[in-house]
Amino acid sequence: MAFASHNPQRYDIGEDCFALYHSESHSFEVFLGSERVPFFSAEVVDKMLGGMTKIAHGELDCSSALHFFVLRSAFPGIFNLGADLDLFHSLAAEKNRDELRLYADKCIDLIHHLSHGINNAITTVALVEGKCFGGGFEAVLACDYLIASESALFSFPEIKLGIFPGMGAASVMSRVLNKGDYQRIFLSGEMFSAQQLFDMGLVSLMVPDGQGEAVLRQFLKRMNSAACYQLSAIYKYNKRLPVSELRFFAEQWVEGVMDLTRRQLALIAYAATQQRE
Numbered sequence: 001m002a003f004a005s006h007n008p009q010r011y012d013i014g015e016d017c018f019a020l021y022h023s024e025s026h027s028f029e030v031f032l033g034s035e036r037v038p039f040f041s042a043e044v045v046d047k048m049l050g051g052m053t054k055i056a057h058g059e060l061d062c063s064s065a066l067h068f069f070v071l072r073s074a075f076p077g078i079f080n081l082g083a084d085l086d087l088f089h090s091l092a093a094e095k096n097r098d099e100l101r102l103y104a105d106k107c108i109d110l111i112h113h114l115s116h117g118i119n120n121a122i123t124t125v126a127l128v129e130g131k132c133f134g135g136g137f138e139a140v141l142a143c144d145y146l147i148a149s150e151s152a153l154f155s156f157p158e159i160k161l162g163i164f165p166g167m168g169a170a171s172v173m174s175r176v177l178n179k180g181d182y183q184r185i186f187l188s189g190e191m192f193s194a195q196q197l198f199d200m201g202l203v204s205l206m207v208p209d210g211q212g213e214a215v216l217r218q219f220l221k222r223m224n225s226a227a228c229y230q231l232s233a234i235y236k237y238n239k240r241l242p243v244s245e246l247r248f249f250a251e252q253w254v255e256g257v258m259d260l261t262r263r264q265l266a267l268i269a270y271a272a273t274q275q276r277e
Helices: 042-056 085-094 097-120 134-142 157-161 169-174 179-187 194-199 212-223 226-238 243-258 262-276
Strands: 009-014 017-022 027-032 068-073 078-080 123-128 131-133 145-149 153-155 191-193 205-207
Touching (some): 009 042, 027 042, 042 097, 068 078, 068 212, 078 134, 085 097, 097 123, 097 134, 097 169, 123 134, 123 212, 123 226, 145 212, 191 194, 194 205, 205 212
Parallel strands (some): 068 123, 123 145, 145 205
Antiparallel strands (some): 009 017, 017 027, 153 191
């Protein structure tokens, strides 16, 4: 993957996760999956939340200069394959409700940060190049802007496993989509192209394959103005979600996982092997 050539400042967030701060665009860009297929393991969620908290509290040397928080992938062809299915399977099999609830709560915090701009002042952007499934799809839908390559693919396969996307995207999208598109995205398990999501108004900008870096730089440059910041703030204010709502439905998701049948658990176990290959 090619990055901008001006030597951005690097932050090592955790195993297989790093960020680049681009001073000229005031953007903090988080890359998942530099060595392995990216998904939201418990460790990755913890590290991302830790970084977001430091940004919100002004603890990073670039915190006060940040205008944009960008989600990206460093793994060719895959943006993010969602939540940690191995963890889901083991906790569901053990009926470990408390640990699953803890993971769900952290994912809700992550989605809430993306939806609210971490400290209510930062514009959040996702650049999706490749496959974006499950929890990865939830994360990008929570962002203010979604930029996608023409070949990017999106899906919520959870319904086929007997669960629903419970980390906040369903609440976010209930305020954005018409009923037909909402049901199709969340209930069909269908694979969607970037063009289909663009037609629904979910993708902000489509880019030719291989041009994501260049287009992102142009987009951030264009958005770096006081007027754009204010418009983003208005948009963020009007889509604001109470954490209590997100946690309520996450709790329903936890109970649903606890009630999965042996056959459904077997399907999740198989999906977990595919996720880690």
